[in-house]
Amino acid sequence: MPERPTTTPPDLRGALDPHLFREGMSRVAGAVHIVATDGQAGRAGFTATAVAPVTDQPASLLVCINAAGRSARSVQANHAFSVNTLSAGDQAIADIFAGRAGLEGRDRFSVGSWDTLETGCPVLTTGLVAFDCRLMDSRLVATHFVIIGEIVAIRLGQAAPALVYSNRSYHAL
Numbered sequence: 084m085p086e087r088p089t090t091t092p093p094d095l096r097g098a099l100d101p102h103l104f105r106e107g108m109s110r111v112a113g114a115v116h117i118v119a120t121d122g123q124a125g126r127a128g129f130t131a132t133a134v135a136p137v138t139d140q141p142a143s144l145l146v147c148i149n150a151a152g153r154s155a156r157s158v159q160a161n162h163a164f165s166v167n168t169l170s171a172g173d174q175a176i177a178d179i180f181a182g183r184a185g186l187e188g189r190d191r192f193s194v195g196s197w198d199t200l201e202t203g204c205p206v207l208t209t210g211l212v213a214f215d216c217r218l219m220d221s222r223l224v225a226t227h228f229v230i231i232g233e234i235v236a237i238r239l240g241q242a243a244p245a246l247v248y249s250n251r252s253y254h255a256l
């Protein structure tokens with residue numbers, strides 16, 4: 084039986100090229116979410132694929148947020164956020180919250196239907212699921228905050244195809 088390679092191939096060693104990282108990550112299909120916040124710093128929100136569950140006791144999840152963006156500052160000040168998983172029908176909302184329509188901050192919420200659960204953060208009524216979170220922990224890793232939210236409420240939404248981002252474009256799954 085041939086031995087399994089234990090070393091990284093030479094062309095992937097050393098300081099990794101950020102373009103190669105981005106190219107690699109473009110091949111990882113991800114669910115598309117809107118991360119939204121409200122509170123003393125006001126409403127803000129952005130499109131995110133860097134979302135993952137952490138544990139179910141306490142129910143928690145993590146999100147990676149670019150520290151240079153408006154939403155990172157607002158989430159830290161508001162100590163709460165929601166994660167809204169998009170259906171394929173809400174691609175236009177994904178573009179708006181990614182800044183592709185020129186809207187910032189609370190103006191992004193002019194599109195879509197929003198209400199609230201426990202924390203007062205905006206929750207999208209047409210999402211597949213909404214997780215309402217209190218900010219538990221936050222750690223700056225180079226350019227991004229890794230934030231961990233304790234989930235205090237969940238709303239299960241419609242059963243519909245999911246919006247997925249892969250190879251730099253949207254797909255319905």
Ligand SMILES: Cc1cc2nc3c(=O)[nH]c(=O)nc-3n(C[C@H](O)[C@H](O)[C@H](O)COP(=O)(O)O)c2cc1C
Pocket residue numbers: 115127128129130131132133134147148149151152153154155177180181182188248
């Ligand atoms: C499909 C997709 C996924 C994205 N995922 C993330 C993400 O996980 N984290 C992040 O910080 N930005 C992500 N972005 C970029 C932000 O949505 C975008 O920069 C947004 O305008 C930031 O808003 P803000 O200035 O209110 O923070 C993503 C963009 C797209 C189109």
